[in-house]
């Protein structure tokens with residue numbers, strides 16, 4: 001499948017979708033307090049996305065049963081909301097997709113419920129930092145590998161590993177489009193970035209080994225060694241002048 005370059009009108013629609021995603025993620029962050037269940041956060045997300053005129057893009061995607069992913073501690077991706085009660089110090093990753101008038105955006109944030117330990121705080125900061133490092137490379141003329149290499153170098157410098165087997169992706173007219181946007185190098189390799197590309201940049205880091213396992217529910221991705229993990233993601237437009245975050249608050 002070829003890469004779809006987006007028109008100015010499509011980018012504007014994605015910006016509106018991005019504002020819905022940002023608003024709801026912000027509200028979820030406020031709501032993620034000790035004692036709250038992950039299903040409670042999902043209910044809030046479904047309701048607010050719809051109130052703001054969007055459709056929860058994850059719900060029903062390949063049979064996914066919820067509006068958001070709630071991944072706690074050693075769960076790094078695609079945690080299904082449920083009865084789990086959040087506790088002080090949990091590292092929670094919230095991942096959310098919005099469809100709006102035929103366009104899609106995707107964004108995720110990691111946070112600590114209440115107060116966390118130093119490792120959790122460093123990991124949450126590092127995964128956002130790794131995203132920023134990758135974002136700086138999302139410039140026309142650079143290559144996909146430059147984004148991955150920047151993310152990987154930043155993560156290593158902070159003492160964390162980049163999880164294996166998962167990456168960012170093109171997005172816009174579908175939730176997942178070409179190309180794959182790697183979280184590792186080498187730099188200078190891969191497709192050249194062009195104005196009009198819209199991509200999700202989404203580093204996933206672990207405090208331990210990079211290998212993951214998928215649970216028998218077919219979704220929940222956990223660190224094989226049980227280590228703490230985090231995820232951070234925005235939908236980014238590669239404009240002629242450089243990267244623009246469409247899901248910014």
Ligand code: MF3
Nearest residue numbers: 058059061064069078095106
């Ligand atoms: N941000 C996640 C990804 O790009 C979203 C998964 S969609 C879901 O892989 F429906 F499977 F959750």
Ligand code: CO
Nearest residue numbers: 106200202233
């Ligand atoms: Co994504």
